[in-house]
Amino acid sequence: MRLGKTAVVLGGSAAGLCTAGALAPHFDEVLVLERDELPAGAAHRRGVPQSKHPHFLLNSGRRAIGALFPGFEDDLVAAGGLHLMPSMDAAYLDGAGWSARKRSAMTMIYGSRILIERVLRDKVRELANVVIREGAAVTGLTVRDGRVSGVDFSTPDGGEHLDADFVVDAMGRGSAVGGWLVAAGWPEPEVRTLDAKVTYTSRWYDLPPERPASWWWRHLVIMPTPDKGEHPAEHEFLVNFFPIEGDRVIACMGSWGLDMPRTADTFVETARRVRTPLFAAAMDRCAPTSEVHLTRSTGNKWRRYDRWASPPRGLVFVGDAICAFNPFYAQGISSAAGSALLLREHLERASGLDAAFSARFFTAQRKALGVPWSLAMARDQGYACAVGTEKPPEWRRRLLAAVSGPAFSLVVGAAREYDVVDEHFAKVFNLDESLGEMLRNPRVLAGLVRYRIRAALGKHRVPFGFDPRAEPPATDYSTAAAAAAR
Incomplete structure (x- = not known):
């Protein structure tokens, strides 16, 4: 059922692309406004700095994206994604030592964030009524009688305005939409936060042409030590030697509240002090292809727009624009895809985009986001370095x-x-x-x-x-x- 002429998605990252797929059956035209100029292939861009780090696509995210874009998983694998069973294909160091290798209920597709987004862009461009407008920076919203009715944006050629029947904010952690709504008369939204001071640092490598016979594993995971006695700080790190497309890996080290290496030399030196020599030895056999990339913007943040008594009609939020997670837990893309699929389900049942529609969607989204939020809180609330509204006594x-x-x-x-x-x-x-x-x-x-x-x-x-x-x-x-x- 068509619910309007024009829907606008603010942001063309994974959350925005999934949302475009959800909106396409219900509007004559869907316009995605993206500030960056998008690469033709799988390449990094300024608006997604976290693309330089490992990204897990969880099973819930795989299914949600597959429902929005049939054939996505096959296309991802065809483009180089690796379909693996972690319990058989990963060497996992937890507790006192290595875990046993065995078959399990879980498989995963490994690939870089830039590959995931490239395949998503290809799927979106197959939709005849979806247009991705690049180099378009959103600058404001038009609000009339409690409804968002338009979007202002700038391009290299000047400012433009677009009337819209429906708008979705997918502009990530730094979204300015909340501030625009407050300026339009809505109260400051409640924001729940918990920043456990997670920092992670990554470097990309090419695998060697011939791998050692002992490398039965494709993925290496090193969990923080449970040892409460004296030990090197590096034993507190969460470490991944993460396989991606093109016979490449991302070597990544992360921690809660500790300093992390920023240069190539200190990255290699630090790797030699983690809980197993295998990590540094594996890096030594590979050829580095990037600088060291460090990220600190990792706090959990939930903007509780669902608690407004009268949220704006014609506007919803997906991805980090509403709920951002500690990236260690690999919940971001999958949660965003789940919100997009949930939006499609509500649009399919809707007879109009009134206040009742908004209330139903926000309620359902709140329940869905509560699952990953609770998981993130269960671990991050235990760290003394954590700060925010959700820091416990x-x-x-x-x-x-x-x-x-x-x-x-x-x-x-x-x-x-x-x-x-x-x-x-x-x-x-x-x-x-x-x-x-x-x-x-x-x-x-x-x-x-x-x-x-x-x-x-x-x-x-x-x-x-x-x-x-x-x-x-x-x-x-x-x-x-x-x-x-x-």
Whole structure:
């Protein structure tokens, strides 16, 4: 059903492109206004500085984008994306040492952010009624009688105005839309924040033409140490040797509240002090192809437009423009795609774009965003360096810091041996289920209890804690895991 003549999307990044796909069936024309000049291929651009770091496309995001753009996943793989099973294709260092390699319920597509956006742009350009206007910087909104009815923007040729029946803000963390609405008479929106002082630094490499026989893995993950004693600061890092298209990898180190290397020399020196020598040794075999890229803009931020008694009609928000997450948790693209798909579902049922439509959408979006938000809070609230409205009282922070690590290790350990825990843990990681839903599942609770009892008795079917100074074991323990599950 057509709901209007013109819809305008503010921003042409992943969130805006997904939204264009959601709007296309319901408006005569969809115009995407993007400040940057967009590259023809997979290349970095000024408006997406985080494209230089690893990006996971979670399963919920894969499905949402696939629903909006049929064939997206096949196109992404055809363009070089890697369809892998992390439990078989990743060497994972957690707790005391390397985890066992085994089959699991989760697969993922690996690729760079620039590849994901290039494939998305190609899909959007297949839509006859969608136009991407490049070099267009949005400068303001027109509001009449409580409705957003137009957009002002500038181009190299001067200022322009566009009447619109519907507008979507996808301009990211730095969106100015909230300020424009306040100037138009709406109250300051409540903003929930928590900045755990995450900093991460990345460098791109070409893989060697011939890889060592010991490199059964494609992805290397090093989790922060659980050791509470004296240890190098680098043992607190979250580290990825992340595979992307074109036989390349992104070497990435990140931390909560610690200084990170900014130069090539200090990047290499720092890599030699993380929990396993494998990371630096792998980098040594590869050829660097970029400078070191560092990002600090990583705080969680939720603009609660849904709490306005009378939000503006004809305007909704997607992606970081409404809810931005700590990028460590890989929730951004998938949450944005989920909001775009949710918008399409509401448009399909709508008879008009009135206040009732806005209220229904904001309510549904609030529930959807609550899942990734709760996951981000569950970890970031435990850090003493965190600041923001969601920083808990000190007693609660200490409690979270004390229990979150062991609780995570318990779930990971039980997932190694029990398929039901593995299945639901994969759903939580991929934003298909909330943490609370998983922990209320009787079968999951039974698996956790059973694992805890067997662990206390030393009766593990699937070994773990392999020496982090040694090569990760290549043995496939899937059969042992299946036996343990029985």
